[in-house]
Amino acid sequence: MTQHRSWGLTALDLLLPTPCAACGGARTGNAHSSGSLTLCAPCLAALPHTLACLDPTPPLLRAAFWWEEYDSPLGAALRRGKYRPDHSTLRTLSLGLGQAARGRLPPVDWVIAVPQTPQAWLKRGFSPAHVLASGVGESLGCPVHRVLHRGWGQAQAGRSAPERQANVQGAFSARVAVPDKRILLVDDTVTSGATASACAQVLLNAGANHVVLLAATRAA
Template sequence: CWDATRVFAGDETRCWKCGALALGILPEAKRESVRCRRCEAEAFTAARACGLYESALRASVLSMKREPFVSARLARLLVEAQRRAPLSSATLVVPVPLHRERERERGFNQATVIARSLAKQAGLVLDEWSLARATHSERHRAGMDARARRESVEDAFEVVRPRLVRDERILLVDDVFTTGATATACARVLLAAGAHEVFVLTVARA
């Protein structure tokens, strides 16, 4: 299953900001200049993922929605991704929150499970309380376009402990990056609360 999974090694040619794969091979010195132009308005500084949402990574994401467990291999991939620039400058790990009703239904928040594993393995500070979900918005479904996803998370998040995120370089953690709508909604309120900048790390990129 892992043999059929595209895991990112850090040397891919991709949009430096959102992490979207690009065609061609560029020397390392020129990779930072690559931009897809679709993500210019996104509030986060840069987004990265361990690999594509397929095979083993897809199975890992789906499994974590049922059981709060991060495999040793996935934990290692998350740490490796975090230690590469620009995510390596992050000072505080923050999971994307679920609304309390949905978290109560599931019993846990898979983004928090991922964030706890990463923070422990990477030796970073974890803050799972400052960012909260203010509204119980519609679940993102396969086939939803970027506009629908943005509208579903508009005003959905709030920072309830701004002093804990002020001047921090936030590493926002979630399971899947699809359009960047959720990441941007979270980044906007974190920056408004005084965060220095926001990076994004997900298990997979759809």
């Protein structure tokens, strides 16, 4: 069904100007002529070139960084990439995120995406956080590994901070040991940091030296 829909969208994109994923404005050219760029030139130019620190740092993390607020044109583009779904937009954002992260993080050896629930896998057929992690790994020159497994459970969206913490308790496990690895954990959105802390617990138990979080957006 996703394939069928994406064929339909591709055909439409060839006929109609594709709106920018961030601001919704018209882009110059179309999907055929502009390749994977799904943001208009001003929105591409406006991608932040730096990161912000999440304060306070969630428990068990060495540091936590985010790129842009969830309620922003960039956040809108991320949601389009995640829910439409739209690989091209996520790919474009991943490279921008990687560029912003270069030289601004503690040293890391491996990049790992925060895994989504199996229900989300069934719905989307791909992991938005893994697409982001891949672009970040490429930009940083770090290998990306699928280390974490997430069990069946509920998504974090719409929950209070204590509910988030309880919801991810025991949700993650490590497929392999990560002896002395300095890990960069990548997610699309950070809210309380409970998900990242639960992942860090598992990675530290699996031997990680430290865990740093990089989130594309920060939600209130």
